[in-house]
Amino acid sequence: MIKIAGAELDLKKFLEKYPLESVESEIVEKLSKSSRTYVYASEDELLFETGMRRNIIKASMELYRGRLGFRTFHESKCNEDFWIRREDGGFELKKNVKASDGIRDIFKNMRKYATECATAIVIIFYAAVLESFGENLFNTAFTELTLMNWMQMDELMGIVTYRKLMDYLPGDCRYFKNPDVNPLTPEWQGENTIDLSGGNYYGHGIGIGNSERIIKVLNDNRVEDAQASAYLMDTATRPNFENLYEYKKHAAAVTVMPPVPIPAPAAVAAPATPIPVPAITVTPATPTPAATVTPPAPVPVPPSPA
């Protein structure tokens, strides 16, 4: 069930917003039919989450179509005009580069990049936020980016791995584990995938397919006398949609805030003679911190599924 501001969602009316069989419909229907109650503060918040999940899927499809290369962390590569390749195989945004430009370059110059599956998912999540936030807000929110794995993601993303959930949704990152992997090819120990809806997954380095296909590819990379098959784990890794929504909402509120009314000054006659200006003494400048735009602090929200 979905509750919006305490009241049950009018599913039929809400679904009118989306084309039939769209990803958003699948998400909302799944949440509505669940025995668990999903609580949203407003319809806008639900729209944000479904929209961002769609953007996650869109970014996955773009990485797939653009054929982003697969390489282990040891051999990863990036466009060094935008990123610095770190010793651990992750990419760090260069100081003079805007976060949005860094992310967009991956999609524009894909052949200059090659990564492992976890980094691909990190790229997908950031690309989805860029799409949902727009360039200006994205660049305010993220000034330093590291693309590697979950640990290096910005706190605002609020990445959490949930276990044993009642409902898994399109846009979730799901993990396929390969317990009998060949230890000489540990890159096949598992696959981070994006649930594309309709039972399909995108796994970087494997491609798009249903769970059987992903499992088959992993099984092909096991030790010779393997006993255990690869399997889909009971986990889902998600950004904190609620947190991101609150951030966007507060940023929007700041942007559209009406100007503070200032009473019109009383008519003052211009002085006949110029007001004497005191001489300015130049003293060695004390270093002052560069002016920074402080984004509204993200509202701390306890992590909750969906």
Place this chain on the structure above:
Amino acid sequence: MPANPLSLLDNVRSCNGMDGLRNFYSNLLKKDREKALELINDQYMKFGTLYQLRYECSSPQVDKALNPLYRKALQIIPELSGRAVRHSEAVMRSDGDSTCPALRWMLKTGFDEDELGDVYDQIMEHTAALLTRSFHDADLLPEIAEMIFIKNRSGKLIHELVWAFFEARKPESLTLITQRLISTDSRDVGLAKRLLCFIPCIRENSNVPMSIVHAKAMTWLQKNLPFLYYTGESLHLSGHPLLYAVEWNAKYLCRPVSAGDGELLSILNPFENELIKHFEELPENSRRILADFSYMLYRSNFRQWTHWIQLPLASQENLAVRYMGGLA
């Protein structure tokens, strides 16, 4: 135990660097082949030095004269450095009598090298994974743990080493990580907290001094060790993987589990099966308290435990709550 003496070639490497070592050895091979062969076969030589001299050692005259352990190590370097052919793991396993000692020597003498480059690091990762997974050899887990923390301090990749360490499926090896909670290096403490976040006192974000957290974590491990199993999670799946979990059914019955999959190591009798049926219907928190109480009583007073475990579940709960301080 006194440390092994440093071989002459290790000494040359440590004083003159890698190029110095290679120059020295190439010249020696030309001038005094006998001496060169004697030095390369030094029983105390480290793998890092042999790795640096792998091209000099590839000539048939040196290869033929190498001791079998060092020759094997050189033979398997290509497979270990990421150029694995499909069957190489199986071949190595079938040749375990010579491969396993070579892998052990490589790891034991080469784990603390941090300047030999990416390919060397990859060789160490694969060596660790082969030992723990293919050869089920957990003797060198202390060296693997040390290597993880060395690499972490220098900002290098640790994912595959962490994976190899936990794939050993040895809950007792967790103390090797726990001791880093009281390290003076904050990077060690941070990583240890990440890897042990399945332990409740570590998950809790508090300002408790690390010495207390360490003591609590050790106590928790002691109370749960026979019932811990490896979940298969890794740093690839999550930034805070829950690498081990407690099998509560087993703890309630005080029966140890397989650390690999959490399966009970013994078959339950009908009475125990019935107990578990009812136990599983309880809310998670109640199950946790009952299981904790059960094992505590089992260890402290086995006679009382045999009496308690036969009580109806509600009475068991009453006693457990009275003793353990209530169901939150």
